Amino acid sequence: xxxxxxxxxxxxxxxxxxxxxxxxxxxxxxxxxxxxxxxxxxxxxxxxxxxxxxxxxxxxxxxxxxxxxxxxxxxxxxxxxxxxxxxxxxxxxxxxxxxxxxxxxxxxxxxxxxxxxxxxxxxxxxxxxxxxxxxxxxxxxxxxxxxxxxxxxxxxxxxxxxxxxxxxxxxxxxxxxxxxxxxxxxxxxxxxxxxxxx
Numbered sequence: 724x725x726x727x728x729x730x731x732x733x734x735x736x737x738x739x740x741x742x743x744x745x746x747x748x749x750x751x752x753x754x755x756x757x758x759x760x761x762x763x764x765x766x767x768x769x770x771x772x773x774x775x776x777x778x779x780x781x782x783x784x785x786x787x788x789x790x791x792x793x794x795x796x797x798x799x800x801x802x803x804x805x806x807x808x809x810x811x812x813x814x815x816x817x818x819x820x821x822x823x824x825x826x827x828x829x830x831x832x833x834x835x836x837x838x839x840x841x842x843x844x845x846x847x848x849x850x851x852x853x854x855x856x857x858x859x860x861x862x863x864x865x866x867x868x869x870x871x872x873x874x875x876x877x878x879x880x881x882x883x884x885x886x887x888x889x890x891x892x893x894x895x896x897x898x899x900x901x902x903x904x905x906x907x908x909x910x911x912x913x914x915x916x917x918x919x920x921x
Contacts, residue, residue: 727766731758744782744789786825796867800825805868809860813850816843819860826867836862 724738732738735755736745747753763770776782781790786797804823810816820840827833839859843850 724768727762727768728759731762735759739785742784744784796826796829801868804864807864809852809857811852813844816840820844823863823867826863830863830866833863833866836866 724741724743725732728736728738728743735747736743736759738744743759745753745755745759747755781788783789783797786800788795788797800822804826807819807822810819820837823837830836836859839853839855840863842848843852843856
């Protein structure tokens with residue numbers, strides 16, 4: 724799939740395994756579909772019409788909900804997080820960490836917040852649910868059930884990119900403050916060749 728859409732990814736579409744999302748702001752921009760269909764035909768790939776959705780205002784993919792406003796957590800995942808009971812075993816801690824991992828890009832300092840819980844899952848560690856574990860559990864639940872939307876960039880306004888010594892950037896785009904190494908890795912191809920304002 725990556726070879727099929729070489730040069731188009733993150734410019735007019737996003738592909739993930741066998742999913743293709745072509746994005747456009749106007750109906751005129753939907754001419755991009757012709758380019759996508761041509762590439763699919765050239766590589767011999769086919770679409771199943773019953774799995775195609777056109778003009779979708781909201782798309783749910785990989786535990787996220789994407790719309791014209793940006794990317795937000797899937798409400799089902801948020802609800803499951805909100806109602807997760809306090810854990811009492813290593814297996815339950817692993818399940819909770821698996822559930823809340825969708826929020827890595829939404830919560831600043833996610834790894835540090837989750838550290839006491841990760842420590843409980845290490846080999847040869849006695850399961851002891853301490854106050855530190857409870858605080859981490861509650862903090863993650865609170866952070867993930869009150870997350871905001873990570874908004875998309877606007878071509879019409881100035882971008883400001885602040886970085887620190889870790890090599891991880893904080894993207895400040897008009898009203899957005901999104902901080903996540905993973906997010907910066909995902910967004911970095913969008914800024915290649917863009918004018919830098921100092």
